[in-house]
Amino acid sequence: MPELADWGDCRLEANEIVAQNFRSEMDSNLYQHAMDEQTFRSEVMQVADVIAPGKVTGLNADINDYPVTLNWNVTTDNHSINRYKVTRNGQVVGYSMDNTYSDSGSVFAGKTYNYDITAIDSGGNQGVTSNSIMVVLPPSFEKLINREFDLGRNGWTTGFYSAGLAMDYDIDTTSKLSGQNSAKLMITQTTGTDWHLQLAQKFQTKQNFSYEITFTAVADLNTTMVAYVYEKHLPYANFISQTVSLTTSPQTFTVSATAPDDDVVEIAFLVGAAGLCTIWIDDISITETSNVPDPQNCAEVYSRGLDHTSDFTGDCHTGFQDFVILAGYWFDTGCTVGANCDEVDLVNDDMINYLDLDEWASSWPTCNDPTDQNCTENWIQLP
Secondary structure, three states: OHHHOOOOOOOHHHOHHHHHHHHHHHOOOOOOOOOOHHHHHHHHOOOOOOOOOOOOOOOEEEOOOOOEEEEOOOOOOOOOEEEEEEEEOOEEEEEEOOOEEEEOOOOOOOOEEEEEEEEEEOOOOEOOOOOOEEEEOOOEEEOOOOOOOOOOOOOOEEEEOOOOOEEEEEEEOOOOOOOOOEEEEEEEEOOOOHHHEEEEEEEEEOOOOEEEEEEEEEEOOOEEEEEEEEEOOOOOOEEEEEEEEEOOOOEEEEEEEEOOOOEEEEEEEEOOOOOOEEEEEEEEEEEEEOOOOOOOOHHHHHHOOOOOOOOOOOOOEEOHHHHHHHHHOOOOEOOOOOOOOHHHOOOOOOEOOHHHHHHHHOOOOEEOOOOOOOOOOOOOOOO
């Protein structure tokens, strides 16, 4: 990583003394070793379970709010399920102890993701992976969790970056601005520097995507606060910094900008220069909007030239109706550009015969309809 270019090499094997100390430590009787989880559970933990759990079924995704939430049916096993493995676009993104998982990782507006779930039992045996589901996020997508503080402090942290500061952070159920609760910041000691005192939440940005922030705030006296979005690493650069004037009447503010790169950033409300006061914040939203969203429906698939050549009907499914069209031109010749039979001349030899049938059959039955979770897309763009 460029920002770590002047750091030393922290790999254990880079220094023989450190490497030997590590090997000696690992030889201690404090540690048990095995080549894989199944061996460890069988030989070390004495779990006599060699029967894999059942296939995960009923996988669904909820994208109505952030994060993407997956749920599925509880899987059966002869002993017990230890955990579920969650895979997104072929990469393991996490594990769940029950039949639900919230994916707040590298998911972005307008992008397509394939999820599948695998059950792992108490013996370390992996079951049959679930059928994959395709999730196409809308072109504009919420990026924050617990926007109205109705889940208490979940997702939000306070930052104290100097001595001589004092602030109580409460969840207020009586002076709420939206939903059930509001964040209440009671500032009793400050340095006068805005960034020394913060209420913040991390999220991930995508280069050239736009981000619109809205929030409602009020104070017990007229003061100022800074809405700030900045990198969580050196050089701590920001791409949003907006000072807003708070009054004793609730106001809703909106600021927006385009992300300069893919990064882990933090939205922070800087109150270190607000003075001795109480501030309430609520209904915070970050709307991420894609600059090039994946197609949202079959019409967009065709308009962007992402259709399957074997889909003659234009419904983003290759099936029997397409075969009927192919058969209707059987043994036709002169299938040059512009001819009626041109679209079904899959091998481009100006005639329709067994070669075209073989080419068509190789992609049957397939589909790339963004509205059909049973389809496999051909436009996927990994973040």
